[in-house]
Amino acid sequence: MARTTSPGGRKQTITLTDNSTGKTVEFPLLKGRLGPKVIDIRNLYGATGYFTYDPGYTSTGSTESAITFIDGDKGVLLHRGYSIEELAEKSDYMEVCYLLLNGELPNRAQKREFEHTITMHTMVHEQLNYFFRGFRRDAHPMAIMCGVVGALSAFYHDSTDIGDPHQRMIASYRLIAKMPTIAAMAYKFSIGQPFMYPRNDLKYAENFLYMMFGVPCEEFQVNPVLAKAMDRIFILHADHEQNASTSTVRLAGSTGANPFACIAAGIASLWGPAHGGANEAVLQMLGEIGHTKNIKSYLARVKDRNDPTMLMGFGHRVYKNYDPRAKVLQKACHAVLKELKIKNDPLLDLAMELEHIAVNDDYFIERKLYPNVDFYSGIILKAMGFPTSMFTVLFAVARTVGWVAQWSELIEDPVQKIGRPRQLYIGKGRRKFVPLSKRK
Numbered sequence: 001m002a003r004t005t006s007p008g009g010r011k012q013t014i015t016l017t018d019n020s021t022g023k024t025v026e027f028p029l030l031k032g033r034l035g036p037k038v039i040d041i042r043n044l045y046g047a048t049g050y051f052t053y054d055p056g057y058t059s060t061g062s063t064e065s066a067i068t069f070i071d072g073d074k075g076v077l078l079h080r081g082y083s084i085e086e087l088a089e090k091s092d093y094m095e096v097c098y099l100l101l102n103g104e105l106p107n108r109a110q111k112r113e114f115e116h117t118i119t120m121h122t123m124v125h126e127q128l129n130y131f132f133r134g135f136r137r138d139a140h141p142m143a144i145m146c147g148v149v150g151a152l153s154a155f156y157h158d159s160t161d162i163g164d165p166h167q168r169m170i171a172s173y174r175l176i177a178k179m180p181t182i183a184a185m186a187y188k189f190s191i192g193q194p195f196m197y198p199r200n201d202l203k204y205a206e207n208f209l210y211m212m213f214g215v216p217c218e219e220f221q222v223n224p225v226l227a228k229a230m231d232r233i234f235i236l237h238a239d240h241e242q243n244a245s246t247s248t249v250r251l252a253g254s255t256g257a258n259p260f261a262c263i264a265a266g267i268a269s270l271w272g273p274a275h276g277g278a279n280e281a282v283l284q285m286l287g288e289i290g291h292t293k294n295i296k297s298y299l300a301r302v303k304d305r306n307d308p309t310m311l312m313g314f315g316h317r318v319y320k321n322y323d324p325r326a327k328v329l330q331k332a333c334h335a336v337l338k339e340l341k342i343k344n345d346p347l348l349d350l351a352m353e354l355e356h357i358a359v360n361d362d363y364f365i366e367r368k369l370y371p372n373v374d375f376y377s378g379i380i381l382k383a384m385g386f387p388t389s390m391f392t393v394l395f396a397v398a399r400t401v402g403w404v405a406q407w408s409e410l411i412e413d414p415v416q417k418i419g420r421p422r423q424l425y426i427g428k429g430r431r432k433f434v435p436l437s438k439r440k
Helices: 042-046 084-090 095-104 108-120 127-134 139-155 165-191 204-213 224-236 244-254 261-269 278-289 292-303 323-339 346-359 364-368 373-384 386-411
Strands: 002-005 013-016 023-029 068-071 076-079
Touching: 013 204, 023 042, 076 084, 076 139, 076 323, 084 095, 084 224, 084 323, 095 108, 095 204, 095 224, 095 386, 108 165, 127 139, 139 224, 139 261, 139 386, 165 204, 165 261, 165 386, 204 224, 224 323, 224 373, 224 386, 244 261, 244 386, 261 386, 278 292, 278 346, 278 373, 278 386, 292 346, 323 373, 346 364, 346 373, 373 386
Parallel strands: none
Antiparallel strands: 002 013, 013 023, 068 076
């Protein structure tokens, strides 16, 4: 098909010409506030009889959104127009949650009311304690999260009507508030310790650390430096545009499923090692390298096309520049290690040297492979005492607000309809059925 654009001064369109028939069809050319122009192909099949073929949706926009913008070439991440660097430096997670949900930063009164509302929803239904007993002791915390979050719809019937704006709001608040509680319960269950109830006098990140590492038999003081680092990690993972798990939440939401089921679907998608499990893979990679003297030989294996070895924590589906979140986490990593008096951490030294060598290597420069957010998050979480099985759980806790905001936007969008991708069929053509007795 040949393509031409209409001249300036008129509504822009793209004309597609079928070279086999000579038929031409015009399609609108849409322009968002930021980012590339988009060809509106909603009527493509009806007008031409053709579908598009785009495995992984690398060139397909599935929705309009006003929440998050990413410029992968420039390494830019904006939430409602605010840069992730500024939000991580000057804001806190509750403020970012309010921003993602409502579109604007809160004033003092709004923030105070929002924090109070979230705090009042942090406890979970007491019968959920018995629900946990149905899992094996060695169950992965992400498996528990999927089950428990999906089951919330059986406990909170008063917030499952997606057509009621008030119920949608209550469901959103409940999910954001209860996710740290459920995550901590999943961890406590896996190690055989009693559940810790949330405390109303603690802030969001502080409360999570308290429920994770506190025990009933003694007082637990939350380290403010670690709480700040936890809060920053939550901010950096709050939303990331139409990634795999967010797209999963939106796809489930397009069917009219209740919000708890939609978020459970997002958790299941996040569990994949190519998505939320990458920071755990970074630690495994560093453990395999073992020492800075082995970095060059490891990178040689990465460059070998016949070797399956991969450089984990580098490169990104969207970013073709340094992930802005990685820069923030690099600073936070040093702060945590200093607070914990970890002066010479072999893991961090190895990670820093690996980064230095890789970002100055022509092979990785040409392929635009730079450190992403997963490269440092695993090191920080390990230093703070989190087992690797909890890394993706923490990702889910932080990302819940993004999922909820994206889900709400979907429900309120009159243009959206049930998601139904098409396919390029490559199987057998129509065949006649052969009775079993006549088959060879």
